[in-house]
Amino acid sequence: MRLVAAAAAVAVLAAACGDDGPDESAVPVVGAAEEAGAAEEAGVEDAANDDTAGNDDTTEAGDTAPPTTTGAVPPNGDVVDVVALDNTFRPETIEVVAGTAIRWENRGRNDHNVIPTDEAASWGAPTEAFAPGDEYIYLFDTPGEYPYYCTIHATPEVGMIGTVVVLPADR
Amino acid sequence: MKRLALGLAAVLVLAACGGSDDDSGGPGTDAAVETEAPVETEAPVETDAPAATDAPETTEAGDDAGAARGDGVLDVPSEFDTIQAAVDAAEPGDLILIEPGTYNEAVNVVTDGLTIRGLDRNEVVLDGAFELDNGIRVLGANGVAVENLTTQNYTSNGVFWTSVDGYRGSYITAYRNGDYGIYAFDSVTGQLDNSYASGSPDAGFYIGQCFPCDAVIDRVTAEHNGLGYSGTNSGGNLFIVNSTFNNNRAGIVPNSGSYELCYPERESTIVGNLVYSNNQPDTPAIDVAILAMGNGILVPGGIDNLIVKNRVWDHDKTGIGLVPFLEEGANDDIPTPDEWDTPCAEQREQPPAEEIPDTLLWEAQFNQVIGNVLSDNRAGDLGVAGVGVATEELGNCFAGNDFETTAPAALETLAPCEGEGAGDWSVEPLDVLSWLTEIESRPPSVDYQDAELPPKPVLDNMPDAATAPAAPANDIVIDVDVDAIEVPAAPAG
Numbered sequence: 001m002r003l004v005a006a007a008a009a010v011a012v013l014a015a016a017c018g019d020d021g022p023d024e025s026a027v028p029v030v031g032a033a034e035e036a037g038a039a040e041e042a043g044v045e046d047a048a049n050d051d052t053a054g055n056d057d058t059t060e061a062g063d064t065a066p067p068t069t070t071g072a073v074p075p076n077g078d079v080v081d082v083v084a085l086d087n088t089f090r091p092e093t094i095e096v097v098a099g100t101a102i103r104w105e106n107r108g109r110n111d112h113n114v115i116p117t118d119e120a121a122s123w124g125a126p127t128e129a130f131a132p133g134d135e136y137i138y139l140f141d142t143p144g145e146y147p148y149y150c151t152i153h154a155t156p157e158v159g160m161i162g163t164v165v166v167l168p169a170d171r
Numbered sequence: 172m173k174r175l176a177l178g179l180a181a182v183l184v185l186a187a188c189g190g191s192d193d194d195s196g197g198p199g200t201d202a203a204v205e206t207e208a209p210v211e212t213e214a215p216v217e218t219d220a221p222a223a224t225d226a227p228e229t230t231e232a233g234d235d236a237g238a239a240r241g242d243g244v245l246d247v248p249s250e251f252d253t254i255q256a257a258v259d260a261a262e263p264g265d266l267i268l269i270e271p272g273t274y275n276e277a278v279n280v281v282t283d284g285l286t287i288r289g290l291d292r293n294e295v296v297l298d299g300a301f302e303l304d305n306g307i308r309v310l311g312a313n314g315v316a317v318e319n320l321t322t323q324n325y326t327s328n329g330v331f332w333t334s335v336d337g338y339r340g341s342y343i344t345a346y347r348n349g350d351y352g353i354y355a356f357d358s359v360t361g362q363l364d365n366s367y368a369s370g371s372p373d374a375g376f377y378i379g380q381c382f383p384c385d386a387v388i389d390r391v392t393a394e395h396n397g398l399g400y401s402g403t404n405s406g407g408n409l410f411i412v413n414s415t416f417n418n419n420r421a422g423i424v425p426n427s428g429s430y431e432l433c434y435p436e437r438e439s440t441i442v443g444n445l446v447y448s449n450n451q452p453d454t455p456a457i458d459v460a461i462l463a464m465g466n467g468i469l470v471p472g473g474i475d476n477l478i479v480k481n482r483v484w485d486h487d488k489t490g491i492g493l494v495p496f497l498e499e500g501a502n503d504d505i506p507t508p509d510e511w512d513t514p515c516a517e518q519r520e521q522p523p524a525e526e527i528p529d530t531l532l533w534e535a536q537f538n539q540v541i542g543n544v545l546s547d548n549r550a551g552d553l554g555v556a557g558v559g560v561a562t563e564e565l566g567n568c569f570a571g572n573d574f575e576t577t578a579p580a581a582l583e584t585l586a587p588c589e590g591e592g593a594g595d596w597s598v599e600p601l602d603v604l605s606w607l608t609e610i611e612s613r614p615p616s617v618d619y620q621d622a623e624l625p626p627k628p629v630l631d632n633m634p635d636a637a638t639a640p641a642a643p644a645n646d647i648v649i650d651v652d653v654d655a656i657e658v659p660a661a662p663a664g
């Protein structure tokens with residue numbers, strides 16, 4: 001299983017995976033397991049060279065671009081799962097608080113990808129990095145709605161689409 | 172990590188190689204399917220639509236945006252430089268008429284009720300050049316028909332409908348595409364007919380994630396694919412009829428699995444097909460195709476299917492096999508029998524089970540195998556096996572088949588479709604577990620770009636492509652008379 005996770009997010013998550021996570025009861029995570037410490041399970045272990053993950057920071061492995069910090073909140077150590085089946089993201093809409101990482105895993109038999117609808121966004125997993133069994137993690141640290149889709153099996157509006165709704169961390 | 176493994180089955184046979192058939196893409200046994208689509212033998216349809224060559228001149232060259240003629244026929248490339256431009260300009264009910272040529276396009280369709288038609292099936296070629304993903308992709312647009320053209324060399328699919336109500340693909344040639352040839356996913360009320368698919372690692376033809384599907388595959392040919400037909404979690408008024416599946420890794424393979432929604436696979440009807448020599452070692456192939464290799468009609472984990480009057484011969488494993496499907500890395504638990512009738516639209520809204528087993532074992536249950544003619548299937552013309560449940564408790568039945576061998580032995584006596592069975596289920600059982608160990612020694616997949624395929628055949632065109640009116644898939648009626656379909660004659664030679 002290949003793990004496609006951003007060095008930046010990985011480092012941040014690893015740094016946050018101790019005892020400093022938020023009160024879980026205050027985190028309105030819908031539809032997926034909230035895993036304190038899941039960052040380590042996902043291979044998030046290298047805390048070197050980043051301390052933040054800004055909105056739209058690319059989180060792909062090997063991306064060494066420095067993260068931006070505008071409006072970002074610290075990572076909370078939570079990792080929420082979204083499963084890519086053939087050809088559906090499950091859950092299709094996921095709601096998390098800022099500072100939460102989303103981990104997508106391709107658990108289908110076919111290739112997929114995770115592409116933001118916002119063409120200017122720099123996060124996402126291309127097809128070659130999201131084959132069956134692959135994972136991709138991205139830390140959402142700024143409130144907002146982040147629609148995405150699989151370009152193979154959807155347009156931005158129809159088909160294999162999903163949305164990450166990021167709520168303020170103080171909710 | 173691919174999470175599939177599998178189980179499988181066996182069968183028996185007795186076949187005959189007799190009469191001839193046409194060798195066109197849609198080998199035509201006599202269809203008994205009500206269809207809105209034009210059929211090879213039907214008379215030309217009277218139409219008010221003008222021929223493509225009669226199109227009025229409306230725009231300056233290249234001015235696609237203003238090119239629509241207002242007659243509901245959009246010509247490519249004389250009026251629109253690209254198919255996509257015509258599709259984007261079209262309105263529901265319009266006909267996009269494509270002149271011969273090679274089109275390096277990946278066409279997206281999001282408008283309901285279009286008919287996209289090539290003027291010549293063999294000379295209108297959409298070519299992905301191993302770079303573009305889907306030849307024609309219909310996303311959420313209901314009633315779109317694709318007719319009379321070729322799609323080849325796409326990295327994903329030749330023609331692909333997803334999330335639609337109403338679809339039809341007729342006289343399509345799908346050749347050397349990187350996933351499926353002709354692919355209907357999460358779609359209902361559809362028809363695929365008179366089409367040909369070769370060289371896809373997954374399936375030549377696929378209908379999946381639908382229940383009830385209300386769909387039919389009729390008079391198609393699939394050869395040299397990983398699977399001839401695949402139907403994951405599909406069924407319910409779904410028919411695969413009058414078609415030919417040969418020289419794939421495996422022939423017709425409907426299965427259950429939680430890697431797509433709407434599980435399990437159930438209530439598919441497979442009637443009147445020619446299924447032979449699905450042992451092909453040099454095709455592109457996904458892992459399931461490699462695992463299922465050597466089987467004619469294989470039902471891994473399918474439920475309540477009807478397999479009737481097919482001619483099945485020359486397979487290294489089973490002719491018709493009912494076997495378990497072992498799914499590793501499950502995404503949900505297996506539905507209980509009281510949930511099998513749940514429509515897909517309802518089931519897909521339900522969250523997965525709170526406790527999900529790592530591995531699921533989907534057993535093939537309550538299938539009926541009746542009146543087939545089978546021969547030379549080396550692990551059994553007919554076969555059935557349970558792994559998590561005793562084989563005799565799965566409720567499958569066999570009757571009226573013409574066969575030589577079964578696994579277990581005397582299967583029609585053990586599990587008749589009427590009355591009580593009798594005998595010893597332990598005699599010559601189908602050893603499906605050994606298939607799991609054999610997979611490592613089977614020929615690996617060949618890259619779809621490089622696989623040696625039969626030359627792309629020149630196949631029959633739809634009748635009157637230039638003059639037939641638009642025929643959107645708005646009123647597909649699935650009304651197959653199973654009783655009227657006979658066991659097809661074997662091809663000459």
